[in-house]
Amino acid sequence: MDLKDQLKNLFPDHVPEEPEVSKPKNDIWLQDEPIICKYEKRKGKPITILEGYNGAVSDFKKLAKELKTTLSVGGTFKDDKIIIQGDYRDRIMSVLKEKGFSVKRVGG
Template sequence: MSGNDWKARLGTVYSTDPDFEYTTAAAPEQETLAPARQRLRVALDRRNRGGKQVTVVADFVGSEEDLKELCRFLKQKCGVGGSAKEGEIIIQGDFRDKIVGILTDAGYKARKI
């Protein structure tokens, strides 16, 4: 029933037909580009984090599952925590140089900004 959220149906006209079944259009999952075609940006961020530094890897093009796999790989190589959501990977601490090196060795086009 989690897909039956009433907020997603605001502004919808309902049918009185007893056989009518409401369906929502699912967004197609984006295809993951090859590592050589990815253009990742690696930056340091301190905003809204209580003064803590985090390294942000942005502009990943692909599925959420592949993003989480890349995040797991980077966290393991750096030995720190982090998360992946909304096309960004957040790694705790200032690891810009190390992450750019890891990504270029893995075949990604990464640059530090």
């Protein structure tokens, strides 16, 4: 006798609810043009810059936060660009491709 049968014996009038089907958690608007991922050095330190997103600013900020937490690095959102500390082009491109974005690597 499994747990469901035991619960039916204890509560015969109870009707179990159907579990909700979870939809994928990609509420960020996807675009047709690729996001440009480039590498620069500022004051001798490497940074990765993402630009070219033409959706809502709030979606791009949300994407910046997800990238920073996924990579466990610092960064900022400034002037419609995401600036990540360090050279993480390959990892950022793989994360964005998993989300459904098209990404173009520029430089190096």
